Amino acid sequence: MAVLADYKAEKPTWCPGCGDFGVLNALQRAAVDLALDPEEMVVVSGIGCSGKLSAYFGSYGLHTIHGRSLPTAQGVKMANRDLTVVAAGGDGDGFGIGLGHFIHAMRRNIDITYLVMDNHIYGLTTGQTSPTSDHGMVTKTAPKGAVEEPVHPLELALVTGCGFIAQGFSGDIAQLSQIIKRAIAHKGFSFVNIYSPCVTYNKQNTYEFYKGNVKKVEEIDGYDATNRFAVLQQVSEAHALLTGVLYEAERPTFEQSVPRFATTGLSQLEHRLDAKDYERLLADFR
């Protein structure tokens, strides 16, 4: 069985203290706890500091282009449904350039897990406004403060009907790894937004800020993670400063719903046609 060391690959080059270390660490722990075989797992990442996760996590990896981790990850899963597929990226990657894919991945409900390292900033490109930057936040590209309303990923996921919505914080690895475990175990598309501070370019959304402000939903009396409208209201009222599994519901997955989709990973099967196949196929053209 795999141990923590098996999930390590290249040494991370993130800035010391970067929130993404916590995400890597939590994912590694979740993989160990779930006894996932590193070779049966694929991490598909986008571009950004966050996108480097695939290089540092010791499974198969696919480091794609900016904003496209989700479609690529869905393709991987279609090719071999027996793999555990994790897509990962930043807030710019997922809620800016790739936002359309996010909504459609939720609709489609292919059984993959999506981790967003949401630092409210463009890290790799050295500090521009991101789609989750707070209104008024000062950045290199908004020296007088951001004038646009941020994207609200949790609310967006709730209204889109995503079957698993969670939020974690890099500063609480124990909780985050539990969340990721449940996200991977969930059948269908699971979304984990992670407050992952950028210590270099975001002096506003810091560890201290989150430590003092986020609340765990399991500590809220009577929190019902199955009541979508109640969750929506609570998330909005708390300005999304909640952590834990916020919402979970069972929905048939894409794999289950596609007529006659092979139950074994397609990549494991032979796909040659024989004379009988051709006879049948060509009959339509005679």
Add this chain to the structure above:
Amino acid sequence: MSHQLGWKVGGEQGAGIDSTGEIFAWTMHRLGYYVFAYRHFMSRIKGGHTNYKIRVADAEITHHGDDLHILVAFDQETVNVNWNELVDGGIVIADGSLKAPDDARVQFCNIPLTGLAKEAGSAIMKNMVAVGVTAAIVGLTPEHFLPVIEERFAKKGQDVVDSNLSAVRKGFAHYNEHFAGHLALPDAPESVDPNHLYISGNEAVALGALAAGCRVLAQYPITPATEVMYSLVKYLPEYGGVVIQAEDEIAAVNMALGANYAGTRSMTCTSGPGFSLMMEALGLSGMSETPLVIVDVQRSGPSTGLPTKTEQSDLYEALYGSHGEFPRIVLAPTSVQECFSYAVLAFNLAERYQCPVILASDLYMGMSKGSTDLLDTTAVSIERGKLLADADLAGVTRGEFRRYAVTDDGVSPRAIPGQKGGRFIALGNEHDELGFEMEDQTMRNLQMDKRARKLTGYTGPNGVTAVGPASSALTLVGFGSTKGVIAEAREALLAEGLQVSHVQLGVLAPFPEDALKPYVEGAGRLLVVEVNSRGQLADQLRLHLGHHEKLDSCLKYDGDPLLIADIVKRAKEVLSVGSPS
């Protein structure tokens, strides 16, 4: 070309024009004739002129022909628009009281198609009445059409079959009673080849992909590529596969890339606007050395262009699109058989060279349907290149698999997720042999050169078909779908005593310089025939082979497919034969 017959039905879009054409074409095909059908349509659902031209011959043809013998017109516009195409002695079957131009070359028959259809049960069967009239003109009987009618309408009940047949009979009887003109079909073939198929380029591409083992199609609908999706929506569930209607072409191409990375053959299929959206992923395929097949059924551009019209104007994009430098293969099937065989080839080459392969057909090739006896399913083989077996990876320690090992032929052994010992990261960043992102100059050059080397040793087909001697007065050069029309133009020129050869390209990258060289050097002049305005193929010839002084272009970009006469006229101009216009 020996004796042949051109037949066309036209009317308002949405008025059953397609089904009329299909019934006529299928019946001719079943009788053993060789049929080629081209649909002229517009980017709207109702109204606007549409027509369906069917050419019937006694040997395989890959062009709809310049000549029209019989025109079925459901509205006045059809008469007006298509009049000039009619040969002397042609016949027009005109519904009701449509008016003939003042021109006695053609026999104009006003027939109450709609009225007779109403007598048979319903006005919508006017097309069946027209079929009956056609039968009378060409010397067939209504019963010849019965099998196809039964097939189409059996599901709706015997009543429907009967009333349709009765509509055909009414048209047949009416013509024989009131008119006398006849036009002969070619001699009916003595026997029908068991492989006699009636199929479009798009259908052949879908079949080829299926035969190649493609089990994941990710596509966003677009004319003229959507039919590939329709076919695979039908086939893939039967083979455990899946069609994903992606949210856009960026998603579609990245899904296909992800599936290929994970070891299942996958493709995406699109036309110009979607192909433009795929450019970034093309580079990811090149850099990460992930096999990828993109089918581009070209249509008229730029931008939305003439979305239901054909063009061959994506050649530059296929060859050069996307930033940076990486190897790619560009195939352009020159026949419906090649739509099938090149689809298989595309997957094999994508895996052999671990690079993107673009299969560029076009609307004319993709949506036209033709009879062929030549689709060869026995030659299909699935070759997966340097994809490793589990046993090959047995001794490899986790984390030490050198996915991007610098090899002599530039191709590195490939593992797929699930394989023990094969763990690696595929990526678009420059990387070392293990797949780790790095910026070391030496390794950068090694990896760039390794990737480039893959195609310098290309051993796939060169795709060149040459007819006639290398040393000709004039050699016609084309690529992809224009093979048929150029071949017929050449025959017409030969018949006038001109010495003309023909070279057709089916592979554009790697460019087949060696195979072309003798023809380019041997020809007195070269006329490069292509359906675009810039002469994109001519540019490639100049770039790779020089001889600027010998090159002329025959270009068409008005939305209509090339005619034989377009080429003949231009060839004569170039050879300074006849009266220049």
